[in-house]
Amino acid sequence: MSEGGVVASFVVPVHPHTVLAPDQNPGWRNLRNAFDEAAHTIRNLNADLLIVYSTTWPSIIGHQIQADPKPEWVMVDHDFHDLGSIPYSFNIDEAFAHAWDDANRNRGLQSRCVNYKGFPIDVGSVVALTLLNPDNSIPAVIVSSNMYANRNETTVLAKSCLDVIKAQGRRAVAITAMSLSNRMFTDFIQPEDDKIHSLKDDEWNRKILEFLEQGRMEDVGQLSRTIHRQIRVQKVVAFKPMWWLSAMNGNRNDLTGQVLAYESIHGAGGAVVHIDPTPSGVGDKEYDEDDVEYFQGERGVLDSADEQSEDATPSNTTPEVSTTSSGPKLWDPVEGEDAVNTDTAPKPVGAYPHARRVGDMLYLSGVGPRQPGTNAIPGGPIHDEAGNPLDYDIKAQTQAVVNNVERVLHEAGGSLENVVDVTSFLVDMKRDFTGYNEVWAETLGRVGPTRTTLAIRSLPTPIAVEMKVVAHLPK
Numbered sequence: 001m002s003e004g005g006v007v008a009s010f011v012v013p014v015h016p017h018t019v020l021a022p023d024q025n026p027g028w029r030n031l032r033n034a035f036d037e038a039a040h041t042i043r044n045l046n047a048d049l050l051i052v053y054s055t056t057w058p059s060i061i062g063h064q065i066q067a068d069p070k071p072e073w074v075m076v077d078h079d080f081h082d083l084g085s086i087p088y089s090f091n092i093d094e095a096f097a098h099a100w101d102d103a104n105r106n107r108g109l110q111s112r113c114v115n116y117k118g119f120p121i122d123v124g125s126v127v128a129l130t131l132l133n134p135d136n137s138i139p140a141v142i143v144s145s146n147m148y149a150n151r152n153e154t155t156v157l158a159k160s161c162l163d164v165i166k167a168q169g170r171r172a173v174a175i176t177a178m179s180l181s182n183r184m185f186t187d188f189i190q191p192e193d194d195k196i197h198s199l200k201d202d203e204w205n206r207k208i209l210e211f212l213e214q215g216r217m218e219d220v221g222q223l224s225r226t227i228h229r230q231i232r233v234q235k236v237v238a239f240k241p242m243w244w245l246s247a248m249n250g251n252r253n254d255l256t257g258q259v260l261a262y263e264s265i266h267g268a269g270g271a272v273v274h275i276d277p278t279p280s281g282v283g284d285k286e287y288d289e290d291d292v293e294y295f296q297g298e299r300g301v302l303d304s305a306d307e308q309s310e311d312a313t314p315s316n317t318t319p320e321v322s323t324t325s326s327g328p329k330l331w332d333p334v335e336g337e338d339a340v341n342t343d344t345a346p347k348p349v350g351a352y353p354h355a356r357r358v359g360d361m362l363y364l365s366g367v368g369p370r371q372p373g374t375n376a377i378p379g380g381p382i383h384d385e386a387g388n389p390l391d392y393d394i395k396a397q398t399q400a401v402v403n404n405v406e407r408v409l410h411e412a413g414g415s416l417e418n419v420v421d422v423t424s425f426l427v428d429m430k431r432d433f434t435g436y437n438e439v440w441a442e443t444l445g446r447v448g449p450t451r452t453t454l455a456i457r458s459l460p461t462p463i464a465v466e467m468k469v470v471a472h473l474p475k
Contacts, residue, residue: 003166003169004165004166004167004168004169004170004171004172005165005166005171005172005277006162006165006172006173006174006248006249006277007045007047007171007172007173007277008041008042008045008047008173008174008274008275008276008277009173009174009175009176009217009245009248009249009274009275009277010038010132010173010174010175010176010272010273010274010275011175011176011178011212011241011245011271011272011273011275012035012038012127012128012131012132012175012176012177012178012271012272013031013127013177013178013179013265013268013270013271013272014054014055014056014123014124014127014128014177014178014179014270015077015079015080015123015127015179015265015266015268015270016075016077016080016083016086016123016126016127017031017080017083017265017266018031018032018035018127018131018265018270019032019086019126019127019130019131020080020083020084020086021083021191024191025191025192025194027194027263027264027265028191028194028263028265030261030263031261031263031265031270031271031272032131033261034260034261034272035131035132035272036131037260037272038131038132038260038272038274039131039132039133039134041274042132042133042138042173045171045173046171047138047171047172047173048138048139048170048171048172049093049096049138049139049140049141049165049170049171049172049173050129050132050133050138050139050140050141050172050173050175051140051141051143051161051172051173051174051175051248052124052125052128052129052140052141052142052143052175052176052177053143053145053174053175053176053177053240053241053244053245054122054124054125054128054142054143054144054145054176054177054178055124055145055176055177055178055179055240055241056122056123056124056125056177057121057122057124057125057142057143057144057145058144058145058146058147059144059145059146059147060146060147060148060399061110061399061403061406062104062109062110062111062112062146063104063109063110063111063143063144063145063146063149063157064111064112064113064114064143064144065097065100065101065111065112065113065114065141065142065143065144066092066097066113066114066115066119066121066125066141066142066143067092067094067097067098067101067113067114067115068092068094068114068115068116068117068119069091069092069093069094070089070090070091070092071088071089071090071092071119071121072088072089072090073087073088073118073120073121074086074087074088075087075088075120075121075123075126077123079184079266080266086126086127086130088121088126088129088130089136090121090129090136090140091133091136091137091138091139091140092139092140092141092142093139093140093141094115096139096141096164096168096170097113097141098113099164099167099168100141100143100160100161100164101113103160103161103163103164104156104157104160106160106163107156107159107160107163107293108156109153109156109157109160121142122142124177124178125142125177127177128175128177132175138173143157143161145240145241146240147396148371148378148396148399148400148403149240150374151221151243154240154243154244154247155243155244155246155247155251156293157244157247158244158245158246158247158248159247159293161248162248174244174245174248174249176241176242176244176245177241178241179265179268179269179270180201180204180205180208180209180268180269180270180271181196181197181198181201181202181204181205181268181269182268182269183197183198183201183267183268184197184266184267184268185197185266185267189266189267194264194265194266194267195264195267196264196267196268196269197264197267197268201269202269205262205269205271206262207223208220208223208242209259209262209271209273211223212257212259212273212275213257213258213259213273214257214280215252215253215254215255215256215257215275215276215280216253216255216257217242217245217246217249217251217252217253217255217257217275218246218251218252218253219253220242220246221239221242221243221245221246221251245275249275249277254279254280255275255276255277255278255279255280256275256276256277256278256279256280257273257274257275257276257280258273258274258276259271259272259273260272260273260274329349330346330347330348330349330375331347331348331349331350331351332347333347333348333352333353333354334348334351334352334353335353336353336356338356338357338358339353339354339355339356339357340353340354340355340356340357340362340408340411340412341353341354341355341411342354342407342408342410342411343372344372344407344410344411345367345372345404345407345408345411346368346370346371346372346375346404347372347375348365349460349461352365353365354408354411355408355411355412357412357473360472360473360474360475361470361471361472361473362409362412362414362418362470362471362472362473363470364405364408364409364467364468364469364470364471365468366425366466366467366468367401367404367405367408367466367467367468367469368401368404368459368461368463368465368466369396369397369398369399369400369401369404369463369465370400370404370461370463371400372404372407377392377397377400377461377462377463378393378396378397378399378400379392379393379394379395379396379397379400380392380393380396381461381462381463382427382428382462382463382464383462384462392464393435394431394432394435394436394464394465395435395436395438395439397463397464397465398435398436398439398440398465399439399443401465401466401467402416402439402443402444402467405419405467405469409471412471412473413473414471414473416443416444416447417447418471418472418473419444419447419449419469419470419471420449420450420470420471420472421449421450421451421469421470422444422449422450422451422452422467422468422469422470423451423452423453423454423467423468424436424440424451424452424453424454424465424466424467424468425453425454425455425456425459425465425466425467425468426453426454426455426456426464426465427455427456427457427458427459427463427464427465428455428464429453429455432464432465433453436453436465
């Protein structure tokens with residue numbers, strides 16, 4: 001068997017207009033023609049696998065991989081249901097999906113396959129596979145976009161995929177289903193009135209496309225942080241596929257790119273771009289990201305390099321203290337005979353362990369949403385360094401707390417299923433209880449521990465929620 005590889009990559013838009021209404025707007029027709037050209041290119045390459053990374057399939061804990069060999073349903077987009085429906089029946093490579101799942105776990109990622117009737121395929125994947133593989137002749141696999149995955153996690157996800165591609169000798173096409181700018185009009189517009197929502201969005205879209213056409217895939221991945229600071233819409237998920245696509249192409253800057261179309265779709269920026277792995281001959285450029293091989297659990301999605309640097313020197317005696325811009329100093333967790341500590345959980349803000357085991361019982365110290373390694377707060381901090389209040393997402397914070405709890409439990413040989421009692425602390429009960437309660441219902445609520453929720457004035461770091469957890473871990 002010959003060694004496999006990625007024979008082409010494509011960036012494609014996610015909205016259903018190119019399938020259901022291409023002739024209502026010249027730009028939509030232009031995008032549809034570009035899809036058709038891309039499908040023709042894929043056929044000529046004799047590709048035997050399509051891999052879709054879709055931003056319209058979000059996940060929270062790890063990544064999910066579609067493994068139903070024949071998903072069939074009718075997709076109606078919730079934003080554009082007036083355009084009609086897209087019946088689909090796809091050919092999914094179940095064996096590759098499970099092999100990728102195994103490869104993810106081997107590299108330290110959380111991952112699972114999805115295979116049950118009625119699980120809806122997201123609009124981005126439906127559009128991509130309907131137009132790029134209209135006769136279903138090429139098997140496909142679809143992976144979700146984790147809302148909190150950082151550059152390292154996304155890179156390792158791609159490397160796991162490449163492990164399987166090479167092992168199976170596949171001729172794979174990597175596809176990112178995504179918008180560029182994603183600021184859509186909130187009111188109904190006539191098709192002829194469609195345009196990019198703002199001048200700034202258009203300028204950044206064109207800068208991205210300029211880099212892609214020059215084959216500078218890795219530079220686009222690094223540019224994402226600058227874009228995130230410049231645009232008003234904090235659409236982090238839009239940049240993850242660039243991280244993934246860069247890693248799928250070896251983080252290179254000497255690829256051959258071609259922009260087949262760039263148009264607006266209800267205000268958002270949509271493009272069809274072909275990335276050919278053939279070297280462009282212009283010479284590669286510096287790659288200055290960490291070349292990670294194994295995911296350690298850190299998740300600072302868009303932090304700068306300065307924000308990510310911490311003293312990670314282990315200590316078994318006096319705890320080491322490091323500084324953080326998100327609250328008080330951080331400490332290495334206190335070691336001891338019954339202590340349970342893990343590098344995959346955030347550092348404590350004082351001299352105590354992550355947890356302590358007493359017989360069959362595990363007692364966790366208060367767990368917040370801060371991310372290990374970077375101290376970033378998913379959903380944003382509740383106030384700035386001057387104490388001025390900021391808007392934040394309580395659901396994202398609560399989910400991050402549950403994730404951190406799970407990491408400590410895993411280190412002790414347990415899981416969320418072992419939790420028997422939780423005391424939760426909210427700094428704004430009136431504002432946050434509903435969102436916190438919704439995340440609880442989908443996570444710990446399914447396990448059924450007892451719970452007490454208390455309103456408190458503040459927490460040591462600028463977070464909105466913390467949990468004190470007790471678990472039973474029978475030997």
